[in-house]
Amino acid sequence: MKDFKANLNKLFYPDSIAVVGTNKVVGTVPHDILRNILDADFNGVVYPVSPKERFVAGIKAYRYVTDIPDPVDLAILVFPSSVIHLALEQCGQIGIKAVIIISAGFKEVGGDGIEREKKVKEIADKYGMSIIGPNCLGVINTDARSKINASFARRMPEEGSIGFLSQSGALCTAVLDYAYAKHIGFSKFISFGNKADVTEIDLLYYLKDDPKTKVILMYLEEVTDGPGLMKAAQAVIKAGKPVLILKSGRTSEGASAAASHTGSMAGSDDVCDAAFRQARIIRCQDIDEMFNIAIAFAYQPIPKSKKIAIITNAGGPGVLTTDAAIHDGLELAKFSEETTAVLKKNLPKTANINNPVDVIGDARADRYNVALSAAFKDPDVDGVFVILTPQSMTEIDLIAREVAKVSHHYRKPVYTSFMGEADVAQGIDVLQRNKIPHYTLPESMCRAFATVYQFGIEQKEQPKKVKIFEDVDDKIVAEIINDVKSSGKQYLTEDLSDKVLKAYGLPVVRADVASSPEEAVKIAETIGYPVVMKVVSNEIIHKSEAGGVILNISSADDVKTSYKTILKNAGIYDPNAQIKGILIEQMIPEGEEVILGLKRDNSFGPVIMFGLGGIYVEVFKDVSFRVAPLNVTDVEHMIAETKSSAILQGIRGKKPRDMEKLIECILRLSQLAVNHPDIKELDINPLIVREKGLGAFVADARIML
């Protein structure tokens, strides 16, 4: 019924806009938003709607939106939250499909606000309307075809190829100011507020198809639909557009601060981190980092390799840049003989003609020109970094122009860092106007380049499909879960856990309980020697301490003797203990202990955890997460992400472990997580991973509903 795409097209490219609730009081939101639309030279008709005014800003005003004699594509509501629903109903009645609600006073204030927001959503759905907001700054579209500044921001940004989405309206004002000063342009700029109807996910899909948008940036406080966000981001990224997200609420204190102003519920930040990585979303740590990377994507081609040339007029900054480049995994290109010859011929003797090229403090624009051209031409160079410090004879402005001019002839990225602030300002301005990425710090420059390079590499990888195992028995699992649930319990006993895992093809240790020596022998022979025998008794918790565990039993005779020994030991340890029998288990050969886990995250749903057992998890917290369903690549990344996984490759004389089996176990667990959402928590601790080719065994497991 609701056509998102058509509605959002009306939102961004309306032929007519009604500003509902506007007034004549300059400096207030209801007035300023109308003024902003007019000032931005909107390519269409604007209708002020005000119950009290005959006109606003020289334009005839209508009492109600229903009084407007012509069709309206977009309504902007600046009424108080208490009466919003009335205005919204009217919008619906006259067929308006796109609405922006600027007003606050909804979910974020709690109480009645929550009800008001529900009502907004109901009306939107009733009329098939798409609504941005409430509690937002508004929407900006710089496209000359529309030119709409439907926001109360101080200024209209330049046109550009960055799409910006923000859950916080106030942050938008800082971002617009920041971008204005740096000549950073936007395609679409959307403050989506409480996302009562249109969410960041809808907007991602819209911007995916927006030809004006090359890169998408987002500030997010709350991930409501994690899997949906991941899927949308993946679609956008597949279309060649990187998605950069600054997600706040990383700490519980931050999350509760966020909750107090947006009413959001946080999932785990570690999971969010992993999920973003899984979806190839670039998670940024601050606004600066986000724009540092964004301008690199927006202005320059993706580098073909990570081999860069550094050109500097200052040795120290050259060293700092080299350090940062290497630290971020970049490489210094090796110049060809031709390049070296050109540099030698045209630069002074004191210059360093190797990479990093030092054109020396007294360099003017001509030397930069020589070094730039030579570097761009060199076949080993796939990116050029230009560093400048303002020495007394430095032609800052001219050198900036030179960078713009020379780089224009090559399809290789150029990044710059003119260090300082006041004296270099004019040069930086030239660079920024010419869409040459500029960085205050060489360190940020290197990080941006490395991020763009990595994105390029990942773009080339073919995403693998999720393998579905057909040999699983969902019926058994469902039955067990239903039985346990109907018995009112929240956890599965050991034998039921084992059955569930077995039904999913997970290698559970074979075991059974015997009540006589003869039965014990029968079981041992079914399982196969060697076996382990353990006392089963509710009273005896510390089985080993009680002498209730015997390992490595290899014959029928030994089984019988062990049976008696265990009974005797148990009797001595606790004469009152009720012995339920003796457990006969397959003896698990030597292997590496890993832990697999499944949890349900508030934001992302089923999350799989991996880590090496014991100390690695406890002391090093060396674990990794991924959101199910997982494909093979996800699992490989997930394992590789832990430092201790090197141990599985075989170190200190040990042979490599059965990685194939480990990966299979994780994939099966992922499928179980997806198909049986009633399983709230599952721990396999440990899974014993044997030598390559010898498989793995679940030694212990726990399932919670």
Next chain:
Amino acid sequence: MKDFKANLNKLFYPDSIAVVGTNKVVGTVPHDILRNILDADFNGVVYPVSPKERFVAGIKAYRYVTDIPDPVDLAILVFPSSVIHLALEQCGQIGIKAVIIISAGFKEVGGDGIEREKKVKEIADKYGMSIIGPNCLGVINTDARSKINASFARRMPEEGSIGFLSQSGALCTAVLDYAYAKHIGFSKFISFGNKADVTEIDLLYYLKDDPKTKVILMYLEEVTDGPGLMKAAQAVIKAGKPVLILKSGRTSEGASAAASHTGSMAGSDDVCDAAFRQARIIRCQDIDEMFNIAIAFAYQPIPKSKKIAIITNAGGPGVLTTDAAIHDGLELAKFSEETTAVLKKNLPKTANINNPVDVIGDARADRYNVALSAAFKDPDVDGVFVILTPQSMTEIDLIAREVAKVSHHYRKPVYTSFMGEADVAQGIDVLQRNKIPHYTLPESMCRAFATVYQFGIEQKEQPKKVKIFEDVDDKIVAEIINDVKSSGKQYLTEDLSDKVLKAYGLPVVRADVASSPEEAVKIAETIGYPVVMKVVSNEIIHKSEAGGVILNISSADDVKTSYKTILKNAGIYDPNAQIKGILIEQMIPEGEEVILGLKRDNSFGPVIMFGLGGIYVEVFKDVSFRVAPLNVTDVEHMIAETKSSAILQGIRGKKPRDMEKLIECILRLSQLAVNHPDIKELDINPLIVREKGLGAFVADARIML
């Protein structure tokens, strides 16, 4: 003979300056440096010295420095490097004690340059002169008593309390420009170049006693005398002045770029990192971080606790700030009832009156005033963070003034972040002129606060003295080392290694070699049971594989049987092997394996390494370093720095290990490292650390000369 302090006083506070080698060509260093001295309104007499000119800049010029009829305190040499020594000799002859050599063409160009630099140093020593440079930008002293800009920088910085030292001249120009734009002032600004004579260490001692300097910043490419630098920094820090260093050449590529322009030799960056931490030097990652922390120290008191209040007009940035604060270990203060009441009464209903305080987007200066005053007054608040985004009604300028005015009444630090760039510029300017630390990013603000807080905490700690063990036998160690050296070998055999360690009271496993079963029993009984027996043969490397090792032998009979078994096994394994005897060793009980190491670093000298054995070192690279000599605190920090040290505290049911003994072993190793510099490398791998109270044992060790 050389009185550094007196000489440096002449350098920074001269009554007269000779600019030797100046000329009339505007835009060249020899001319501009004279012009800079005049423009800065130097409080003394300037004498141009030029063989060719009758006057420069309207001032009578002298042919040679020896022609000047009056005493000269400071000479600035801008002659070509090839004739510097002549001018320098003349300076020496007329008793000039302070010289700055601006000219390049010395060590950094290699070849003849190295010779020229040596000559400079010789002349300096001959006449007891102190020389800054060569290859530098010069020296600036903003103190009104002197006002000297003896540099070719574009501008004289403001007066302030930051002392800045730089090995790179070119970086200085960027720093001066950066600081100018932010109204950051300096007390002394010194480009020390090749440090042929006066080093960063001399300058640290000078600035320690300079009443105008509160914080010291340094850019360093090469640590020549690591221990000297640490000692100087510790003295400065003890005097209450933090030392911040940006050390480049972190990567080997960076280091070689540095070498190509200063001819420096790099030590290990991990060691440098550890040494700085040990000396409490704050190592900065980039220029921005350095000044972010510096202004906090320079402008504001050290916070009494890490409990802060956040005041913001924007929810999103409030969340980002909270996240960053918690991430950096800060805490949100809990407001008193009184504070909450004041906020409730004076802020609008929609405001968040808890911490972080959200005064809401439409806040004007009055609301900030209310929130600021309340926060400063609250007894739980020891620091106030002010966040602002430029919304259309935000009184940016006024709010900045309000921050300056209110904070003036309290002795609690206030930090600010006005987010954006263009619109907020005027407000930021007000803050910067009023010496209120301002940060582009809330994240940098939190990091700076946390660093200053940490410095305050460490200042209160009483540094421990290095304990000297009197029970060591240096004579034996010296003898062994001399013997081995005179035999031309570079390593000690196992028995000699053991003797050295024993002489230093390190718990070497008791052992001796037997050549008959009877002797074996005698040895075993001296050592005490249980023992381990091992074959001794040059041909049998893999002793266990050969059946040449038997563990846990507890009786005389078993010793005899084992003796024969080992001989038999060895004979089967390699019939040609020469058996030198059987080693009888004390059997080491269960314990945690740790690795102790000693290396000589190019920059810092004797370095002690610590890590947990095996996987923790190999896979996790979980090791820590400290420069010897170590005190107890150093060792405690060093151990705590490794993640795996948690294992020593006793986890997973294990009891805590003998930390006291471990610390003692490291301290003894440190003393050995200091007293016997001929030991180039020493590895104790592993040291077995037993349960608390049961000691530790050196299981294996290796010493290289």
